[in-house]
């Protein structure tokens with residue numbers, strides 16, 4: 495459930511689009527991208543890239559999971575290697591993930607989450623804040639997406655592990671239960687989800703394996719800082735309050 499702007503002001507929001515936008519943002523920052531700028535439309539992405547300049551900007555993203563014509567990269571996290579993205583500013587537009595990020599403008603703090611960074615995300619949140627945490631699942635065209643809910647459950651589990659206790663609303667409890675039932679074979683669970691099946695049909699099956707990995711070493715915690723997403727650095731919290 496999405497809270498009102500007034501409620502979100504006091505929340506830490508974690509945006510989850512595990513297949514694949516938030517996993518891709520984590521992969522990109524891990525590979526040394528300077529920052530990711532999420533934008534809503536293809537036209538705006540091109541404008542932002544032109545402003546930044548072709549020596550520094552890469553156009554990235556998908557529509558209906560397929561790379562946008564003329565863009566440098568699609569939305570497969572495995573494309574985001576240090577050779578390609580290190581030092582670059584990535585202008586990213588995706589069907590659902592970057593749209594979900596755009597809905598967080600009123601939130602106090604916004605992180606990107608996935609299986610890859612669940613434990614480090616929990617550390618960042620619990621170490622610095624006693625605020626309410628809202629996990630915003632991007633979904634698919636406004637519909638419930640099981641893959642995102644599994645990842646939300648992994649994040650709830652990590653938050654509980656770190657905080658010791660927390661009051662969960664029913665959506666968080668349901669996500670936690672679903673995660674626990676699927677955790678032993680998350681790749682298989684993702685493959686059985688509607689979006690997972692679409693990605694397999696499009697030839698992106700190996701992305702499911704990539705995105706299903708829990709707590710990858712040194713996975714960054716992307717934080718939205720103004721219009722840019724950068725890796726969260728502990729101790730910089732005050733600067734990030736929006």
Ligand code: MLT
Nearest residue numbers: 513514515588589590591
């Ligand atoms: C999205 O933002 O809609 C997704 O990341 C789609 C995809 O898997 O490429």
